[in-house]
Amino acid sequence: MAEKHITDVTDGTFQLDVLESEQPVLVDFWATWCGPCKTLAPAVEEIAAEFDGRLKVMKLDVDQNSATASRFAIRGIPALLLFKGGKEVERIVGLVPKATISETVLKQMN
Numbered sequence: 326m327a328e329k330h331i332t333d334v335t336d337g338t339f340q341l342d343v344l345e346s347e348q349p350v351l352v353d354f355w356a357t358w359c360g361p362c363k364t365l366a367p368a369v370e371e372i373a374a375e376f377d378g379r380l381k382v383m384k385l386d387v388d389q390n391s392a393t394a395s396r397f398a399i400r401g402i403p404a405l406l407l408f409k410g411g412k413e414v415e416r417i418v419g420l421v422p423k424a425t426i427s428e429t430v431l432k433q434m435n
Contacts, residue, residue: 330373334383336392342383344411349433350381351426354397354404356388361420362403368423369405372430380430409433 334342334352343350353369355362373382387394387402397406397413405426407415415429 329370330377331370331382331384334385334390334393336390339385339390339393342381343408346381346408346411348379348381349407349409349414349430350383351430352406352408353382353384354387354394354399354402354406355384356386356402358388359402365403365420368426371423372426375427376430376434379434405429407433 331353332342343352351369351372353362353365355366369382369384373380376382385393387399401418403418403420405415405417406413407429414433417426417429
């Protein structure tokens with residue numbers, strides 16, 4: 326399901342790919358059956374392209390990676406979690422405009 330600028334992450338790769346990343350990481354928690362997740366996907370891809378080289382954007386399928394979803398108390402999807410220095414610094418839950426995501430990312434990059 327990953328797009329050009331987005332990489333899939335799993336329970337097995339989350340520690341290395343997200344928590345140990347030197348760059349900030351935006352993780353899109355989603356599921357194949359989630360309509361709002363599909364609606365949000367193009368905005369997430371645009372964010373990934375705009376911040377390419379400064380922000381890693383990853384997708385985590387909550388149905389296939391329930392351990393990570395549980396670890397971060399994902400109760401509703403889509404959920405976008407922004408990690409910086411191995412810690413969650415922002416959380417956006419639900420279908421939001423691209424501008425909201427962009428503003429959230431920019432706030433943490435400054």
